[in-house]
Amino acid sequence: MNDHNTPELSSTSIAGGETKDNVPPVTHAPPVALAPKPVVAPRPHLAMSPAFAALGLEPAMLRAIAEIHFQTPSEIQEKMIPIALRGADIIGQARTGTGKTAAFGLPIIQKIDLAHPYQAIVVVPTRELAVQVEAELVRFAKHKPVRLQVVYGGQKVSHDIKLMGRHPHFIVGTPGRLLDLMERRVLPLNNMRFVVCDEVDRMFDIGFRDDIRKILAACTTAHQTIFVSATINDDIERMVARHMTDPQRIFTAKPDESLTNPEAKQYFVGVQPWDKQRALKLLIRAEKPGLAIVFCRTKRSVDKVAHGLEVDGVNAEPIHGDLLQNKRERVMRGFRTGKINVLVATDLASRGIDVHEISHVINYDIPEDPEAYVHRIGRTARMGATGKAFTFVAIGQAQLQTEIEKLTNNLMEEYRIPNFKGSPEPASRLGHTGAPGAPAPAAAPAKPAGPVQVDGYMPTGFANVQPAPASVRPLGGKFPTRRRR
């Protein structure tokens, strides 16, 4: 019907295109004006990757892949895409930065039936990751009009309700916000065909286990479930056993292989807590990183360290869960565009940061959980680039270092910072030992006395519960409730 209104130029373009059957026989010599051969602009030559085509991906996906210059699939993509296209439930393990988003995103986008909204969800642990995963999926959906939306806590819920009114096919979100929208009946989960949990290990770490369970339980119709994670543990396996049917297991790190990227050279630096700030400044001066992330354990140390670097003239910014969303986005943009060289972050805030050129990861505080180390190091040397990782280790933290080395199957090399010399323990600290003038105690790793909140993670396993100060009773006698993410 529309054809009646189609300008002549277009009908010519059909003739020049796929099929000649519809072209009326030429009864007279065409006017010269019609002669120029492609009437429409020629499509840029797209070398569709035969390696991706062999996995079963269709031209719409292959064109998108070619346009973003993916040439060869990574191992997880090669193994996962064909199985995902077949519709199997999958549990996929691969190091950070190996393209897991494409491993589940490409097959799902290919399989989405455009006639039905609310068909696929990806659950991710943090807002930053939600934004990033959605942006990546948008690139894969360039040649298929899939409606994608991203939702996360910290944004007005009315905004997300409006987004749900646009009937998206594919929704990426943090667990709390997805549940909230489900409970408000604006996000139906009962027709989901594809349910993905991304970075499952991390989601479990930060206490989203129950939320995940609820989300999975609300997806009542037959659907394909995919879990991806950098590490798989027994907890994850138990959830898999409960929620998947005949799951296909795809593990890409062989037992004897390091979990961390061999392209990331890993060093440790012996430095005591009171010298760390000075050591960091000297390390940054010596290394002159292009883009670096400095990891600290608490929000407070993030702020302190970032401030110290700024005072020293380094282009550094803090990022952690207390910052307003706007500010977090501004900082991330600055980092991505190279306006900020050093990002000082907590584990949680850094999760999912996918900036290609990160040259240095510095563990100002050694992670207490060896798996967190794997995630931190995954921020550098992504997809073939090289990078360096430095971990500050105080006396008494050797055990932590050993655990990390056992998990990653990689020995860190010692690094001495040029011009750096350790200083004796300051008197203010010696006061604690009750022995002024006594030699610095070997070891005392700075263990917190009470529960210290590590950006959204409480040792109790509850995310984001701010312990009420002992002297202040919670208002109205209510228990503090868990803040929605």
Ligand code: ADP
């Ligand atoms: P993961 O989820 O495993 O940490 P991502 O999906 O975030 O990894 O991918 C890391 C980066 O690698 C992204 O910027 C992505 O665009 C890029 N990437 C993914 N697959 C490929 C590929 N086959 N070739 C080139 N780059 C890729």
Ligand code: MG
């Ligand atoms: Mg990922």
